[in-house]
Amino acid sequence: MSAVVDSPDHAHDEHGHHGGYGGIMRWITTTNHKDIGTLYLWFSFMMFLAGGVMALVIRAELFQPGLQFVNPDFFNQLTTMHGLIMVFGAIMPAFVGFANWQIPMMIGAPDMAFARMNNWSFWILPFAALLLMLSFFMPGGAPGVGWTMYAPLTVQMGIGMDLTIFAVHLLGMSSIMGSINILTTILNMRAPGMTLMRMPMFVWTWLITAYLLVATMPVLAGAVTMTLTDRHFGTSFFNAAGGGDPVLYQHVFWFFGHPEVYIIALPAFGVISQVIPAFSRKPLFGYASMVYATTTIAILSFLVWAHHMYTTGMPVTGQLFFMYATIVIAVPTGVKVFNWLATMWQGSLSFETPMLFACGFLFLFTLGGFTGLVLSLVPIDIQLQDTYYVVAHFHYVMVAGALFAAFAGIYFWLPKWTGRMYDETLGKWHFWLTIIFFNMIFFVQHFLGLAGMPRRIPDYPLMFETWNKISSIGAFGFGLSQLLFLYIVLKAIRSGEKAPERPWEGADSIDWTMLPTPAPYHTFETPPVIR
Amino acid sequence: MKASTSARSIASWALAILAVFSGLAFSGLALALEWNLQPAGSKLAADIHNLHEYVMILCTVIFVGVFGFMFWACYAHRKSKGHKAARFHENTTVEILWTVIPMLILVIIAWPVTKTVIAQKDTSNADITVKVTGYQWKWRYDYLKGEGEGISFISTLSTPRDQIEGRAPKGEHYLLEVDNEMVVPIGKKVRVLTTAADVIHSWWMPVFGAKQDAIPGFVRDLWFKADKTGTFRSQCVELCGKEHGFMPVVVKVVTREEYSKWAGDRMKLIAAAADDPNKQYVMDELKKRGEQVYAKNCVVCHQATGKGTPPAFPPLDGSKVVTGPKEKQIETVLNGVVKDGTPTAMVAFGKQLNDVELAAVITFTRNNWGNKTGEAIQPAEVRALRK
Numbered sequence: 001m002s003a004v005v006d007s008p009d010h011a012h013d014e015h016g017h018h019g020g021y022g023g024i025m026r027w028i029t030t031t032n033h034k035d036i037g038t039l040y041l042w043f044s045f046m047m048f049l050a051g052g053v054m055a056l057v058i059r060a061e062l063f064q065p066g067l068q069f070v071n072p073d074f075f076n077q078l079t080t081m082h083g084l085i086m087v088f089g090a091i092m093p094a095f096v097g098f099a100n101w102q103i104p105m106m107i108g109a110p111d112m113a114f115a116r117m118n119n120w121s122f123w124i125l126p127f128a129a130l131l132l133m134l135s136f137f138m139p140g141g142a143p144g145v146g147w148t149m150y151a152p153l154t155v156q157m158g159i160g161m162d163l164t165i166f167a168v169h170l171l172g173m174s175s176i177m178g179s180i181n182i183l184t185t186i187l188n189m190r191a192p193g194m195t196l197m198r199m200p201m202f203v204w205t206w207l208i209t210a211y212l213l214v215a216t217m218p219v220l221a222g223a224v225t226m227t228l229t230d231r232h233f234g235t236s237f238f239n240a241a242g243g244g245d246p247v248l249y250q251h252v253f254w255f256f257g258h259p260e261v262y263i264i265a266l267p268a269f270g271v272i273s274q275v276i277p278a279f280s281r282k283p284l285f286g287y288a289s290m291v292y293a294t295t296t297i298a299i300l301s302f303l304v305w306a307h308h309m310y311t312t313g314m315p316v317t318g319q320l321f322f323m324y325a326t327i328v329i330a331v332p333t334g335v336k337v338f339n340w341l342a343t344m345w346q347g348s349l350s351f352e353t354p355m356l357f358a359c360g361f362l363f364l365f366t367l368g369g370f371t372g373l374v375l376s377l378v379p380i381d382i383q384l385q386d387t388y389y390v391v392a393h394f395h396y397v398m399v400a401g402a403l404f405a406a407f408a409g410i411y412f413w414l415p416k417w418t419g420r421m422y423d424e425t426l427g428k429w430h431f432w433l434t435i436i437f438f439n440m441i442f443f444v445q446h447f448l449g450l451a452g453m454p455r456r457i458p459d460y461p462l463m464f465e466t467w468n469k470i471s472s473i474g475a476f477g478f479g480l481s482q483l484l485f486l487y488i489v490l491k492a493i494r495s496g497e498k499a500p501e502r503p504w505e506g507a508d509s510i511d512w513t514m515l516p517t518p519a520p521y522h523t524f525e526t527p528p529v530i531r
Numbered sequence: 532m533k534a535s536t537s538a539r540s541i542a543s544w545a546l547a548i549l550a551v552f553s554g555l556a557f558s559g560l561a562l563a564l565e566w567n568l569q570p571a572g573s574k575l576a577a578d579i580h581n582l583h584e585y586v587m588i589l590c591t592v593i594f595v596g597v598f599g600f601m602f603w604a605c606y607a608h609r610k611s612k613g614h615k616a617a618r619f620h621e622n623t624t625v626e627i628l629w630t631v632i633p634m635l636i637l638v639i640i641a642w643p644v645t646k647t648v649i650a651q652k653d654t655s656n657a658d659i660t661v662k663v664t665g666y667q668w669k670w671r672y673d674y675l676k677g678e679g680e681g682i683s684f685i686s687t688l689s690t691p692r693d694q695i696e697g698r699a700p701k702g703e704h705y706l707l708e709v710d711n712e713m714v715v716p717i718g719k720k721v722r723v724l725t726t727a728a729d730v731i732h733s734w735w736m737p738v739f740g741a742k743q744d745a746i747p748g749f750v751r752d753l754w755f756k757a758d759k760t761g762t763f764r765s766q767c768v769e770l771c772g773k774e775h776g777f778m779p780v781v782v783k784v785v786t787r788e789e790y791s792k793w794a795g796d797r798m799k800l801i802a803a804a805a806d807d808p809n810k811q812y813v814m815d816e817l818k819k820r821g822e823q824v825y826a827k828n829c830v831v832c833h834q835a836t837g838k839g840t841p842p843a844f845p846p847l848d849g850s851k852v853v854t855g856p857k858e859k860q861i862e863t864v865l866n867g868v869v870k871d872g873t874p875t876a877m878v879a880f881g882k883q884l885n886d887v888e889l890a891a892v893i894t895f896t897r898n899n900w901g902n903k904t905g906e907a908i909q910p911a912e913v914r915a916l917r918k
Contacts, residue, residue: 065701065706066697067695068697071840072773072774072775072777073843076773076775144772150731150769152729152731152747153730153731153771155873155874156772156873158843230873231871231873232871234872240746240747240749245749246746247746247749280608280616281610281616282618283620284620285619285620285621285622286620286621287620288621289626311742312744312751313744313751315652316648316652319648320645323641323644324641327637327641330633331630331633331634334629335629335630337597341604342622342625344604344605344608345600346614346616346619347608347616347617348609348614348615349604349608349610351605359601362601366594366597366598367594370593373590373640374583374586374587377640378648379582379647379651379740380579382651382740383579383740385733385742385768386733386768386769387768425541429541432541432544447565450567451566451567451568452766454735454768455768455770456770456775456776457776459777460706461764462703464565467565
């Protein structure tokens with residue numbers, strides 16, 4: 001712990017009481033959960049822009065048939081890095097950022113349990129990102145294998161593949177440390193009276209997510225490490241000629257990969273579960289059933305990995321087992337959606353930007369859920385596997401799901417964090433542009449997939465041209481709209497109106513009711529007593 | 532009230548922008564919009580399409596019903612209309628209902644699907660068995676059993692590079708045309724065994740609802756029974772490296788008589804065109820043949836200019852191997868290049884090409900561009916170095 005004496009006057013300006021360091025050293029040495037949360041969020045946004053630029057190059061190439069801007073090799077490198085950066089660099093760190101800011105404030109703790117480890121788990125990330133970016137400049141470039149990094153294609157790649165493997169190791173270490181910290185904080189540092197079943201839903205979802213991370217990140221590390229030894233040390237884990245099996249890689253990868261989907265989705269559910277009651281001015285409907293549904297989803301997520309692999313050729317009993325297990329997930333997910341709707345029902349609704357994003361989330365995430373149900377059915381999946389239908393499906397879950405929830409969270413908590421309001425009109429503009437361009441990009445990709453366009457191709461037959469054009473135009477609109485988001489946040493921080501103590505009268509977790517706005521640098525010097 | 536009017540005006544502005552953009556997107560385009568599954572060409576595919584329709588209808592009804600509630604709440608229960616929030620937040624009965632009812636709906640969905648899953652996996656009693664091998668980046672078809680047994684050919688993209696790189700207008704079947712199509716008879720059960728030589732590929736024929744990954748070192752299978760004639764086109768659907776987008780799958784379904792004729796012709800052709808590995812070839816013959824072999828097998832990496840795309844794909848023009856002793860080059864092409872114990876994209880072409888083709892392509896590279904060795908390599912020399 002840095003020896004800092006908190007001044008009771010929380011409102012005074014930066015520096016001075018941030019542990020003795022000013023400027024850049026403050027951020028490098030900080031052990032404060034709010035500073036670290038801020039670092040995570042800015043890092044995530046920068047990665048979002050980097051991955052976004054790659055997506056725009058991809059969409060530019062796909063604007064019309066033929067090869068125009070990039071060669072097929074570089075195109076594959078871009079799809080790979082876009083996926084890895086968005087999943088591991090943008091979405092996951094964004095929610096860890098929310099966790100850092102919000103969990104101590106929501107459970108009445110002074111900080112995270114392991115403050116120094118918290119610093120380290122963030123500062124590993126920029127190095128991992130650096131390795132990923134450097135791989136582009138290696139001989140042979142970045143790996144062109146897709147974010148799933150299937151063997152044995154990985155064996156053919158250059159040194160960029162090794163950098164990527166090490167980056168994944170680092171990202172995994174960071175995630176595991178972050179999760180241990182979150183688990184310990186939630187289980188040991190709740191204020192008196194803050195029982196588990198009184199915790200805000202966001203804390204619950206993170207508690208479960210942290211378990212998923214601790215359980216699955218080592219599995220991913222195992223998969224990429226086996227790839228590394230197959231590449232360099234003569235092992236044959238994934239090489240049939242040496243007694244291995246390329247499909248083994250897919251089993252190991254997806255044993256991580258499917259829970260990963262929920263690692264991304266559950267914290268998003270948590271954010272939505274805070275936002276919807278606040279703007280409905282009504283408590284969350286079915287709190288206990290939400291907790292059970294979240295837990296059920298987490299457990300089931302370990303039993304469905306092979307639904308990503310129906311076309312690898314598994315026995316019919318395997319196909320049926322994984323199909324049934326997968327469609328069962330629709331039940332707890334449905335319970336969550338119904339609970340959110342019941343929360344809104346008979347409420348007193350208002351539609352500030354966080355609520356708009358929450359409604360957008362609800363509508364589009366459910367749409368992504370339905371295409372997920374369609375894909376879970378073996379015969380239909382065999383038609384759609386590895387087509388743009390799958391691309392559309394998971395972007396509905398990742399973008400309209402996770403990213404929309406992250407936007408909702410930022411607009412919702414920005415007043416609490418900075419003490420300033422964002423520009424509501426611009427926020428609404430951001431929402432409408434984002435949701436319209438999002439659908440323009442991805443809704444049409446369902447049609448492309450149904451009609452038979454494979455994913456990860458740099459050039460395509462003429463019959464796919466129209467939808468690809470629409471999708472590409474949508475992508476550029478979407479990308480530009482996110483610069484508006486950056487402007488809104490910067491404007492709020494620099495010159496936003498001063499936020500009232502309770503900007504959202506319906507928000508009633510203890511971060512709103514028991515802490516001043518903006519939240520003081522040190523949260524709860526003495527634990528609050530919850531009723 | 533003011534907030535909601537401004538929200539509405541923002542929404543209408545945003546919609547106007549969308550209209551302009553989609554107007555731009557549609558203008559000047561041929562509106563041949565493909566937006567659903569391709570028409571079924573077999574009973575299995577028809578079953579799959581019916582299932583898809585059935586599930587989509589169910590999903591749409593549920594979706595509209597559920598979000599009807601949301602939009603009604605958004606409309607009627609808003610603060611700006613003075614709606615006061617109720618305080619209810621729990622009801623065990625509805626929780627049980629909205630757990631049990633979805634379960635029942637899922638059972639209704641799972642039942643017919645299960646029947647199709649089982650039918651799709653039944654590859655027994657096939658009339659014709661064809662082995663399909665994925666290579667980077669082409670397909671090889673070997674007719675193993677049934678009429679046409681013994682036919683074997685490699686199927687490569689036939690769209691010219693000029694069309695891909697925008698120097699020539701694109702043809703009707705751009706990227707979906709090959710030199711040798713897989714030919715099958717109508718109404719016969721065809722079993723396809725898939726495997727691969729290098730990395731994982733995936734063989735897909737959407738009109739038959741048939742897709743199966745081709746996995747190196749393993750054999751998997753699928754089946755289809757075409758119920759209409761015609762030429763059907765698709766592509767490799769598993770990322771398999773640089774030219775993944777350029778390895779189409781084309782199947783031509785013909786009547787049984789046409790199939791018998793095709794199979795007979797093919798057999799005769801094989802007999803007639805068999806390269807004579809004992810013949811002494813002259814330089815021009817070898818160079819001419821070699822240029823064709825090069826265009827099919829080498830050009831995507833080493834390029835027509837022979838300059839390659841270093842560092843992954845090295846140049847042949849001026850290469851030490853190509854201009855040095857011929858034995859070294861023959862061995863390289865025969866056995867491929869293995870770096871640090873792992874195979875590279877330079878695979879062992881000894882397994883794909885015969886001695887005449889190899890001799891021809893090696894002669895071509897040694898006497899083309901700036902390379903002037905003046906040596907004509909004979910098939911016997913290649914055979915001597917085969918292991």
